[in-house]
Each structure stands twice: as C-alpha cells, then as structure tokens.
Amino acid sequence: MKAQPSASHIDRFRRPDDPDWHWLENRDDSSVSDFLEATNAESSAWFAPLEPVVEALYQGHLARRELAVTGLPAPLDHFTYWSETAADADYPRWWRHPLDAPSKRECFLDLDARAASLDFFEIGDMALSPNEAWLAWTEDTNGDEMFTLYLKPLPDGAPKRLLDGIGPELCWAEDDRTLLFTRYDDIQRPESIWRLDTAAPEQEAELILREDDPEFWLGIGKTRSRAWLVLESASKDTSECYLVPANLPASEPQCFHARETGVEYAIEHRPGHFYVLNNREAPHFRLDVCPETGPEASHDAWQPLMAHRDDQTLEGVDAFDWGLVITERDHDRAQVYLRVVELDAQHGIQRDDRLPLPEEPCSLALGDTPHFNERRLLLREESFTLPIRWLAHDLDTGERTLLKEQPVHGTLQPSQLMCQRVWAEAHDGDRVPVSIVGRADRLGQAPMPTLLYGYGAYGEVLDPWFSVARLELLERGVAFAVAHVRGGGDRGEPWYLAGKLEHKENSFRDFLAARDRLVDMGLSDQERVVAYGASAGGLLVGASLNLAPEAFCAAVLDVPFVDVLRTMENPDLPLTIAEYTEWGNPCDPIVHQRIKDYSPLDNLQAQPYPSVFLQGSWHDARVPYWEPAKLYARLQELGSARGPVILRTDMGAGHGGASGRFKAWRDNARQDAYILWALGLIKRE
Template identity: 35%
Template sequence: MTNFIQPPKAKQLLKTLSIHDDDRNDDYYWLNDKENQEVIEYLNAENQYYDAVTSKYKDFETTLFEEMKARIKEDDESVPYKYNGYWYIVKYEIGKDYPIYIRKKDTLDNPEELLFDCNVMAAGHDYFKLVGLSVSPDNTMIAFGTDTVGRRNYTLQIKSLVTDELYSDAIPNTTGSATWANDNKTLFYTVKDEKTLRSDKVLKHKLGSASANDTLVFHEEDDTFGVAVYKSKSKKYLIIACYSTLTNEYHILKADTPDEDFTVFQERVRGLEYSIAHYGNQFYIVTNADGAVNFKLMKTPENDTHLNHWTEVLPHREEVLLEDIDIFKDFLVISERTNGLNHIRIKRWDGTDDYYLPFDNETYTAFTSTNVEFETNILRYGYNSMTTPSSSIDFNMVTKEKTILKEQEVLDPNFDKDNYASERVWATSTDGTKVPISMVYKKGIKKDGTNPVLLYAYGSYGHTIDPYFSSIRLSLLDRGFIYAIAHVRGGEYLGRMWYEGGKLLQKKNTFTDFIECSKYVIAEQYTSSEHLYALGGSAGGLLIGAVINEAPELYKGVIAAVPFVDVVTTMLDDSIPLTTGEYDEWGNPNDKTYYDYIKSYSPYDNVKKQEYPHILITTGLHDSQVQYWEPAKWVAKLRTYKTDQNKLLLKTNMKAGHGGASGRFEALKEDAEEYAFLLDLENIHA
C-alpha cells in the first residue's frame, strides 16, 4: 500500500551548525518551531499518511484494543494502605478512564471519603494528570498538582478535606509535589525554570497567604542539578534533595520549626552519591563513598552529619548492588540485586534475626512497595514474573507469614499462566561480556527460526528493566510472538558497573550489546531476521536509531517511541528542558572529545543511504523530555536517504507529551497501534 500513497516530503532549508571547526548541515532544523504553522501542517500530513497506510488494518487495531481492555478489570481498586489513621485507596469504575481517590478513617468498614474524582477533573481536557498528593499532619487538608497539557508542568493547589473546597491560591509551574511542616499551615514545594523546566527552587507557603508572598528557601543555581523537597518517614525532618547524575546533596530542617533555616547534611562532592533516611537519633545513608561502586550502608548521628562522622553498617560487596532501604521501628529492610535478580533482606535492629525472602525464578521482579507506617511489623512488597501476574503481599517480619492481598486479575477465560514459559539466556557481546536476555513465550514453540520475536531494551541512566508480567503482551504471545528484554549495559541489571559500562565514552556498548543479543536469538533459531523486531522508547529510542544505522539487516521492523535521536544538537542547546542535567550521562559536546564521540553514534547524524527495516516512530507535540522535532526531523531525513520501499511512519499525538495519552484506556489504543503494526508485518490480522 505504501507504494501507492505518497508520503509527505518536508522542505529542506539548509542550516549549518558549527563547533570545534566542524560543520554539520541540518536541512530540517526549521521543524524546531511549533509556533510555525508549516511545522504543524507537516506533522498533520505525516499523521494523515500514517492513517492512510494503516487503514487496511484499523479494524484489527480496534480488535486488539478491545481485547487488551477486556483483560483489565474495570471496576478495580488498589490494596488499601494505612497512613496517620486513615486507609487510602485508589479505585476505578466501569466506563471511566481516570482514577478516583478515597480514604476511610480507622477501619475499612467505615464510610469512604472522596478525595478526588479525576474523571470529573479531567472533563473538558484532552490530557489530565493528578500527582503529588500530600495530606496535612492533622488530616484536614491535601496538596496536589495537576497537568492538563502533558508537559509535566503542574499547578499546585490545596483542598480542604473538611469543607471539600479549594483554597484560593493556585501555584503554577511546579513539580506538583509538596510537603507539610508539622504545624499544619506551612507547605514547602518546588518550582521549575519556565524555559528549561528544571526544578530549581524550593519555596515556603503559609496557608492563607498569597503565593506571591511565598518565601524562597533554596535556589539551586548549578544548572546540572535539580531539587526536590519531602519529609522523612519518621516525620521529624524536612529534607531538600539536590541531585544530578553523579552527585547528591541534602539539606535538613526539623519539621516542627519550619521558619528556621535548612542546614546542609553533607556538601556536594563531585561523584559522591548518597541518600538518607532518619531513624531514632541517627541518619542512615546509602552511599558510594570510599569507592563503594555498588553502594554500602552507613549511619551518622543526627547532630553530626558530615562525612567524617559516617560509620559503616553494611559493607560494600563486589557482587551485590545495594539499591534501597526501608526503615521500620524494629526492622531494617534492604533491597539488593545479585546477578541481575532482586533480593529483599530483613534484619532486626537488635541483631536477633537476619534473613532473605525466598524467590525461586530467574525472570521475576520483587520490590518493596507502599510502606509509610513506621511502627509496624508488616512489610508490603510486590512480586510478578514474566508468566505470573503481579501480586501485592503483606509479610509479617516477626512470624514470617505472608498474606497475598491481591493478585492482578486477567479477565480472559482462556488465560492460564501455566500455558506460558519464561527463561533467561546469555548472549556474548563483541568484547566478550555476557549479556542476559529475559524472554517469555507460549509453551510449545519450536526453535526453527520462524517465531516472531520482539526484542525490547532501554539501557540508560542506570534504569533497570526488570522482567515483568503484562496482560497487554498476551496479545502478542497468543499469536506466536516471543517477547524478550535485552538487559544491555547502561542499566544496572548486573550492578553499578553495568551502568558505568554503558554511558559517556562507553555508550556504544549499549548498542553493540543489543545487536549481539539480536544475533544470538537468530543464531539460536528462536527467530530469523525475517521475523525479528526491535522496540525502544525515549533513550531506548536512541538505541533503536543507532542500531538500525549500524545493523538494519537484522530486523524486519522496529518501533521507536518518543525517541531521543538528535543527540548532538540537543546536548548543545542548554535552553532545552533537561539538557544540562544530562551531561554526566552522555557527555558535554562543548568538549570536543564528547562531541566527536556523540556525533559518531547520534542516530540523526548517522542516517545513511541504505536499506532500513519497516519503522514506526511515535512522539507527542508537548513532550518536555524529548522534543517532538527530534523524531520529526529523523523521519524527514530517513525519507530522503533510505533506499528501500519499507514502511516509514510517524505518529504524533498532537495533544500529549512524553508519556502519551493520559486516560487509563486511551493509552491502550497506542499499544494496540504498535502491536497492529508488528502483527501486520507478520501477516497476522486476527
């Protein structure tokens, strides 16, 4: 069909970008202006082309959407958690796209109090997001943030839980989160720089006063850092967190004295990462101090918080990544990762008990979840695997009994988790490094090279993609697909060094790992290049772009969602949201060494005259993380350079940002579009 429908052709206006005595010619730089009507017309033309090319399987797309939706329980609610005398619950109702937040006082038998009905709040908006719910210590007020554009720029408001009325002030341009001092009238919140959207200031608001009179408490002037403010679980301290990719700094203030000044916990030292948790008269610190690459646990007296006073609680271990801790009155809970697998360790403060929760799989995910109560013996954690729906579990740390509170329901009479199998295999990258791949498929497949495989990866920021269950994914598995996650370097699946080995001047390891994982599933006859597909989003979209420039012959088709592909230009423009905070991840191209390296893999800069696989690219007009023009420019350039007749499709959501559609089921439509694209390439339409 693509042979008979003419794709849009973006006009070429040469712009030369020069630095380090190097010229880059960019014919599509002009697309970087959404106020230009020609830009909007081009994006609309690409959408019309997308609609025309995909029209032949629109009915199938609808079938997929309805199938995905039918597996999800519409009248659903979260497992209640208790905080400060109230049980908090999020529920969904049949036919409604947004959550409803409620609470119940003391016991679950008491009548519910409505906090927010997002279905009502979203009325009249194409996009709606509620975040940052923060209840005052006396339970009478709640602060919250709303975004009606999708740019993650939230308006902060306060609602009375007594009268159900909103206070008059609406504070724009915030992160949406806020925290209360213990006096029930002082609120601390973070605001964003209007241009770069970096969270750079902490302000103090007094209930009843105009926001124009709010006091600036902290200003983060280093544009590679962001800030946040929150309260310790012990409720004793207000904490300002200053963070960058490689460095942390915290400032603390007793929550009973909000008008005093914050004091620095430990001043920033480049490369020193740490996080803090308060307990008794101590702070506990997860840190990489003293070369603890995989982190260790230390503690310090609350009145002597400088690094010199930190003492070791749990030592650094070469083979174990210390990811996080949860503090309870009688227990310390430690989240660890060994050989890629999650482990939860429970240790009594008095030393009388120390054990791990048992898990016996290689493709599972386990994590501590909502544990806001301090004086409890109950640990709440979540568990799922690639074949097992997610469960929420309460574990009694004294009796060691567990109660499964809820297992995700899959409303499909034909679903049986025993019909699926998962495994973890290891590919070998070009430098000899073993790279794990988690995969799931319907039992009975044969390794004869004919199975379609969707290989997914992310591989940046130390963000680990754990093997997880997805009811949506069943629409692929039940039609013969194998779904695989390549745990490439750049994440932290195999520890901190796994991340270090896939960033800055080693970033290309991420791409070669993925390519070698692709070759592995072909060599082992899980699939062939005629049936192999690749998927990645955001920084994972960069991965897809780099891979198809380097090894396009391995793939029948690829999907790049909100892809970060114009790396050099973006990283040289410090006015773009989030750029300066990214220097420690990608390198600062104002330095020629990093410029040359980034330019050597940047997908947009390396498009070449060659055959490419079928490509679907998605973006959002209001995206604040990867601006829409990156994928738009990439598509325009690919159209000029590619020498094949394969599909090249750009779908722009003209009403959303980085996260796509906001409604619970609207987002499923985007999943259905992606799956329909893949299944059509396999000639599967039912």
C-alpha cells in the same frame, strides 16, 4: 486534505537551505503543524486497512483486563484510603473511611470528573497533611510537565487553585500547615524549593533553597520517622542533602554533607542515628551510620554498617524503628532482593535475612508502608509470567498473606506462559542477560517471530514486568524479549557505568548481540525480529539500525531521543546541561566526535533500513516532537528503507503519551497491529 509527505510528497516541505530539517524545531512556524498534520493523515491512511485488526486488539485487551478496579486499601493514622476506577472511567475516584468505621465512606477527590473536559490530564503528586485534614495535589493539563497546585479541606471542601507552573513534587511538614514545593527555571529544571503557609495561602511563598548549578536538580522528601524534611540537590553522579526539622519547617536548612564530585548519597533516619547509603570509595555503594548530632555530618563520623561488595550493588535503604530494609542487586544473577536487617540499640545485627522470591527472574519491591513501627511489610511482586500481586509479610511469624492480585481474563492465562533467561556474548566478551517470554507450547519449539525491547540508559533497570496488553501479541505466537544492555542497571552499578559516556557504544553492541543470541539458539526467527525502543531506548534502537539495518524486519521508536548531538549542543533545552554526566559535554572536541559517531540522525546513510514506525508528542518536554519528525523526513529523503516509514505525532500529549487509559490502550492496539503486520502475522487488505 493536506498533501501527504510520503516519498513522493516530501519535496513540498523540503527547504534547500536547511537540508537537516532543523526548521521543524520552530513550533511557531505554521508549516511545522502543517507537516505534522500531513504525516498524521498519511499515518491514518496507512493504518486504515488495519483498523479491523486494531479494533480486535483493543477489544481483546479490554476483555482480558479488570476494567472496574478497586485499589489496595492503605490505612494511615486516622483513615483508610483507596481508589476506585469505574469500568467506563479513565481516571479513579479517591475514597476514605475512618479506621473504626468502614461504613462511613466518603469520596474526597474525583479525578475522572476533573479530567472530563480535557484532552490531557495527569496527576503529579498527591499529599495528605499529617492530621489528614487537608489534601494538596499537582496536575498537568497539557502534557508539558508544568503543574498547577490545588488545596482542599477534606472531605468535601472546595478545591482552591494556588499556584501555576511549578514542579510536581509536594511534601507536608509536621505542623499540618506548611507545604513544600519546587519551582522551575527557564529550562524547566527544579531549581528552587519553597514553603507555603496553607493557613494563609494569600501570603507569598518563601524560598527555602535555590540551586544555581544547572547540572543539579532539587527534590523534596521526609523520613519515615517523620522527624526530618530532606531537601536533595543531585546531578546524575553527585548529590548533596539538606535537613530541616519536620516540626519546625521555618528553620534554615542545614547541609548534611557537602557535595563531593562523583559521590552520591541518600539519608534515612532512626531516632539517634542517620543511615547514609553512599558510593564514597565504594563504587557499588555501602551503608554507613552516624550519630544524629545534626549537620554538617563529617564523613569521619560515618561508621560502616554494610560494607562495599564486589558482587552486589546496594540500591536503597528504608528505615523502621526496628531496623532496615535493604534493596540490593546481585550482579551475576541480574536479580533484585530485599534484605531485612533488625538492629539493637548498639547497632548490633539481630537478624539479617533475604526475603523469598516467588521465582527468578522477577521484580520485588517494598510497597507503601508509611508507619515507622510497622512489622507487616507490604510487598509488590511480579514477573513476565506472574501478574502483579501485593502481599503482607509478617516479620514475627514469617506468614505471607496475599492482599490483592491483578486478575487476568481470557483464553491465554499466565500459567500458559514460559519465561527463559539466556545470556548473549557481547563484542568484548561480557555476558548480556536476555529475557524472553512466550506461550509455553510454542517457546523453544521452533523459531518464533519476536519483539525485542531495550532501553539502556541512566542506570534504569528492566526488571520483569507483567503486561495484560502483551498477551495480545503472545497469544498470536509472538515472543517478547528484553535485552538488558549496559547503560541500564540490570547487573548493578558496574553495568550502568559500562554503558555511558565513552562506553556508550556497548549499549548498541549489546542489543545486537542479544538479537543474534536469540536467533542462533533457535528461539527467534532471524527474518522476523522487530526492535522497540522508547525515549533513550529510541537512541538504542536508532543507533543499532545504523550499525546493522538488516538485523530487524521493522522498528518502533516511541518519543525517541535520536538527535543526540544537536540536543546536547543546546543548553537552552530542558535536561541538556543535567545530562552532560550521562552523555558528555560536546564542547569538548573528543566528546563531540564521540557523540557524533553514534547519534542516530548524524549517521543516517542510504542503506537498507527496515520499516520504521515513529511516534512523537507535541508537548513533550523531554524529547521534543521534532526529533522523530526529523528522523522521519531524513529517512524519507534517503528512500532506502525496505518498508514504509511512518510518523504519528500526538498533538495533545507529552512524553508519556496519552493520559487517559482507554486512549492509551487504543494507541497500544495500533502499535501492536503494526508489529503483527511487520512480523508477517497479518496483512494489510
């Protein structure tokens, strides 16, 4: 066995001329794989006494979950589609039957068979041609987010491998033969959109649009009306859309509205009109309407339909022939709502209703509703105590029909859980929402060992979600809490803006305020709080540990973004340039110093850090494996942590970790065993 780089073995891998361990960035250096294999061996040795607990957690998770899963049927124009995952399968098989002949089932794609001999397998996109005669899909077999395009005639034609190294997204035009896809540049940015004639795939694909500005990424879509292909070029704070008639895909794309720095907009369509969700002179977004006169649409023609509001952010719009479904977020309640707006021919509002919520806080979203004239909306609901369920909401009768609900087996049922929403006071007096869920017979009775989760970047929201895996912790008396910190979008667009760029430190202060609030009100045991952050959430937790190392008894950092300054100084890495609007460009000395002041790796010092469990992935294209590896090495060198510092690198996965569900569940069980140990609920014997 290779030497293990624990505190007593780290000298083997130290290079005096590189005290910051930057040599770990060279994946072609054999010493890098030696280092990661040694740390994996060390991790396995540390977890060995916990293997019975890991196995019990894993088996407990399997016992709670429905293993043989049938997906919700989705009727399109000619066939009804659904997935079936066998009890022992990692991936589903896809089926369909004619709308008028349910007994004529046909399997048209077996993903479990495709993945059988692979260490990693992930579908990027699946796209049916409008006549439902062809299926195109992209798949990644390494975890590096480089996708291969396949095409097959349905139901049982032979798949043909068409293109390698492309982006995940696909979109069919309405001619049943033209397929749109994206290609990457050298830093894995979707920088061009191409069209492929699937009736003559031997021909070269044709370039439709190229984006030269490295801060912008391209994406593709189609309006629900099926009238327009939408090509979007967007940075983190600016967007520009091009339109192509969906039935004339060879047409030149026409710019809908030229980009304006800091202005984001998205387009929806009903015959005769475009609907423009935008933040032009409306920081929380407004909804405008303009005639379908063709691009370029001057904003002078945009007429207000839903005005800007101080207390709500408009997050999305979905158009139907009868009107619109608006997704909006209440800032004060930190709650998302769906609003149904029915319109007449003159855009008079005939109906304006919010759909009911099952409880608050909760998640509510419009499900896949492909038909433009559909008046039975598919809704998806869940909360921390409500398993995922799908309902049909009839707009004419108001009747709600339960279509499918995630079953939960085992001794701890959702009805035995309780969720509380509390508010922490931040360092500047703002109010930070904190959600906490636990067993109803334990929550609030006495301070509980707590797992505190946070993210806080890109405006991403942490709306409540149900987790079967989480039940293993909750049943053992752990409380699970979520800090909805600034930088996320939980309280709308202002909440996001208040936690990015020069305001980034608010995210870290909010996370610590959430922890203190839970302790002060007696919900959490101050000696037993574990912090958890993944990706940009790893930055949140890493920076919080530097500010208050004794606030937590342990931390889990999964594929953590912790080398912020060095990453943002390297424009050759994927994502870096596009992320300047999130973190800032360190070429500016003021920005450089600001990032340096909070970047976790740049602020390590000999102080009493808690035990840390770090996880990385060898093929990760978003947060390279070397970020958690360098944090591990530096913490080991400092030697000041109050408990073990552990690094585990998955050598066959990407940013999302293991792709097969059983391996992912086992990885989750290992992580939970560490959390239970850190909280003092189990011992390593």
